[in-house]
Amino acid sequence: MSAHSPQLRSFRDRARQIVLFEVGGLLLITPPFAWATGAPLLESSALMAVMALLAAVWNTVFNTSFDWIEGRLTGRTADRRPVRLRALHAVGFEGGLLLLTLPVIVLWTGLGWAEALVADLALAAAYVVYAFAFNLAYDRLFPIQPARRDAVHCAD
Numbered sequence: 504m505s506a507h508s509p510q511l512r513s514f515r516d517r518a519r520q521i522v523l524f525e526v527g528g529l530l531l532i533t534p535p536f537a538w539a540t541g542a543p544l545l546e547s548s549a550l551m552a553v554m555a556l557l558a559a560v561w562n563t564v565f566n567t568s569f570d571w572i573e574g575r576l577t578g579r580t581a582d583r584r585p586v587r588l589r590a591l592h593a594v595g596f597e598g599g600l601l602l603l604t605l606p607v608i609v610l611w612t613g614l615g616w617a618e619a620l621v622a623d624l625a626l627a628a629a630y631v632v633y634a635f636a637f638n639l640a641y642d643r644l645f646p647i648q649p650a651r652r653d654a655v656h657c658a659d
Contacts, residue, residue, distance in 0.1 A: 509574015510647055511567065514536065520645070521562050524637055525555045532629050542612070550595070550611050554604050554626075565596050582642035593634040597627040600605055 529551055536546035570581040571591055584592065601623055608619040626659065 509571060509578070510580050510649065512647055513568055516645060516647075517567065518565065521559050521643055523641070524562065524634070525559055527637060528558075528630060528633055529555055531633060532626065535629070536622075536626065539625070540612075548649065550608070553611070554607060557603050558600055560592075561600050562596070565599055569595070576601070580647045582646045584642070589635060593631045593638070596634060597631045600630075601627050623650060 529548070533548055533551045534544070536551065537544045540547065542550075566581075573579060573581065573588070590624065592616075604626075605616075605619055605623050608614060608623050609616055612619065612622075614622065
């Protein structure tokens with residue numbers, strides 16, 4: 504393991520990223536989910552909001568850990584992540600989230616485990632594509648700012 508200390512996103516930046524991601528995901532994914540399942544939009548919206556809360560917590564844990572590990576191994580910041588690693592990142596995030604959300608879908612909807620798994624896999628597939636595009640755009644719009652050095656500058 505490398506001795507690099509990665510420059511991570513600030514708490515404020517990470518919070519902005521999570522809020523934008525979750526709001527965008529709710530707006531994009533809830534209507535098709537309601538249509539596909541035949542569930543009322545209000546009920547689907549409530550379920551998706553609960554799942555978004557779970558996702559926000561998972562997002563914080565997963566992304567911070569992934570960024571830290573990547574930085575330690577490569578010395579690279581998350582906004583310079585190559586495309587293949589971005590794809591792995593998106594799949595890893597959604598796979599972990601699937602384990603958290605499947606029981607919620609079963610309990611909320613009354614679906615059996617197999618039907619809930621199909622619904623959750625469809626959501627995960629949609630979110631993998633969304634997560635890839637969102638995080639690429641976010642990193643371009645909000646690059647990680649280098650840490651400022653507290654150097655004393657002398658006037659000439």
